[in-house]
Amino acid sequence: MKAEEIQKIDEFIQGEITYPQLIAYAESVGLTxxxxxxxxxxNAGIAIEADGVRHQLKDLIAKTEDKGSSNxxxxxxxxxxxxxxxxxxxxxxVLVTGYWALFQQDGMANQYAAYEYVDPGLPVVxxxxxxxxxxxALSYYSEExxxxxxxxxxxxxxxxxSSDTILFYLGASQLYNQDPHSAQTTxxxxxxxxxxxxxxxxxxLLVMCALKENDTALAKSQLNKIANNAxxxxxxxxxxxxxxxxxx
Amino acid sequence: MTDQEIYAGIIRKDNATxxxxxxxYKRMILSMVQKNSGNEEDALDIFQEGLVAMWTNIAxxxxxxxxxxxxxxxxxxxxxxxxxxxxxxxxxxxxxxxxDEHHSHVDVDDQEENYNLIATLEKQLSKxxxxxxxxxxxxxxxxxxxxEIALQMNITEKTAKNNKYRCMQSLRSYYExxxxxES
Numbered sequence: 346m347k348a349e350e351i352q353k354i355d356e357f358i359q360g361e362i363t364y365p366q367l368i369a370y371a372e373s374v375g376l377t378x379x380x381x382x383x384x385x386x387x388n389a390g391i392a393i394e395a396d397g398v399r400h401q402l403k404d405l406i407a408k409t410e411d412k413g414s415s416n417x418x419x420x421x422x423x424x425x426x427x428x429x430x431x432x433x434x435x436x437x438x439v440l441v442t443g444y445w446a447l448f449q450q451d452g453m454a455n456q457y458a459a460y461e462y463v464d465p466g467l468p469v470v471x472x473x474x475x476x477x478x479x480x481x482a483l484s485y486y487s488e489e490x491x492x493x494x495x496x497x498x499x500x501x502x503x504x505x506x507s508s509d510t511i512l513f514y515l516g517a518s519q520l521y522n523q524d525p526h527s528a529q530t531t532x533x534x535x536x537x538x539x540x541x542x543x544x545x546x547x548x549x550l551l552v553m554c555a556l557k558e559n560d561t562a563l564a565k566s567q568l569n570k571i572a573n574n575a576x577x578x579x580x581x582x583x584x585x586x587x588x589x590x591x592x593x
Numbered sequence: 594m595t596d597q598e599i600y601a602g603i604i605r606k607d608n609a610t611x612x613x614x615x616x617x618y619k620r621m622i623l624s625m626v627q628k629n630s631g632n633e634e635d636a637l638d639i640f641q642e643g644l645v646a647m648w649t650n651i652a653x654x655x656x657x658x659x660x661x662x663x664x665x666x667x668x669x670x671x672x673x674x675x676x677x678x679x680x681x682x683x684x685x686x687x688x689x690x691x692x693d694e695h696h697s698h699v700d701v702d703d704q705e706e707n708y709n710l711i712a713t714l715e716k717q718l719s720k721x722x723x724x725x726x727x728x729x730x731x732x733x734x735x736x737x738x739x740x741e742i743a744l745q746m747n748i749t750e751k752t753a754k755n756n757k758y759r760c761m762q763s764l765r766s767y768y769e770x771x772x773x774x775e776s
């Protein structure tokens with residue numbers, strides 16, 4: 346099989362093209378035993394996903410078991426005198442509530458985690474950068490020090506500097522720094538630069554902001570635009586997330 | 594959670610659904626494994642394996658919700674079968690009889706072959722280099738587009754496409770060689 350052929354079969358499996366379209370393609374390139382090849386690509390894809398699910402479960406079980414041992418500890422301590430019992434019971438309640446809340450949280454937080462995109466930052470070389478302050482801020486960004494990045498970029502803005510790059514990395518840092526509300530405002534400003542290379546990433550991060558804010562309606566409306574553009578950087582993720590949100 | 598909610602949650606690999614299943618049914622699997630020569634560690638391993646098998650069968654359309662079988666019964670049956678297979682490997686030649694008078698189970702033998710195929714493919718994945726595993730995981734598990742993968746890996750979309758092709762071919766060749774070795 347050639348790269349293009351695997352690509353076409355993937356498109357068929359994901360419902361992007363129909364079986365007759367795939368067969369027409371296969372005939373045009375002389376691809377034989379199409380059904381057998383579909384089966385192979387489908388099984389390989391499932392096995393790769395199953396491997397991902399296995400890792401997901403390993404992490405989940407490990408976390409849950411850790412929580413469980415904390416609860417066991419609380420039970421042993423409850424044998425102490427009565428004035429301690431009240432305090433310990435309260436602590437146990439907090440632990441149990443925390444445990445329960447962790448898994449009963451609205452699925453939005455899960456969706457955010459599942460579809461989160463962390464932009465790796467710009468490969469800025471200091472000697473090539475005409476703007477040291479921006480270089481400095483982006484260095485903090487690449488170190489995942491979002492608080493410091495925000496601080497540095499806000500100083501740049503106060504000094505009258507403005508560009509889609511500053512706005513994008515400021516908005517992204519605000520989002521990763523758990524401030525989706527500010528991130529939304531900043532990222533919407535990036536959209537005022539229609540030729541920006543950050544537009545597609547910005548649109549996706551705005552979906553992430555809506556998820557963080559538990560605003561399903563906004564997330565869905567922002568997803569539509571991405572899902573309807575087959576060439577969008579985040580088209581596959583958008584289609585997948587759209588299906589997930591529709592099932593809720 | 595209703596069976597329908599759980600089913601939808603499993604399809605979308607939802608952590609909260611997996612956590613719910615773990616919380617609700619861990620004891621049931623623990624009891625089955627411990628009553629049948631296993632310990633807690635075995636039970637956790639079997640439970641995880643059972644969940645992966647359930648996800649796989651649902652993702653492949655080999656199992657669909659029906660009024661006659663509850664999802665918990667299906668999960669129990671998968672774990673039971675996996676534990677029987679494990680015991681057969683530990684104690685070859687002995688007759689395995691599972692004590693599970695408190696739980697009903699359904700016949701999932703017909704799905705075993707299919708799950709074994711996926712599990713074998715999954716094992717071959719570990720033979721790929723880290724770059725390949727990462728690329729394939731991004732495409733098939735995280736549903737990233739080639740364009741997105743290219744951007745993340747600082748390569749062109751065409752290179753991402755060619756790399757994905759090479760990784761899939763390597764996986765296929767490891768799988769076929771392993772099948773040849775076994776025959």
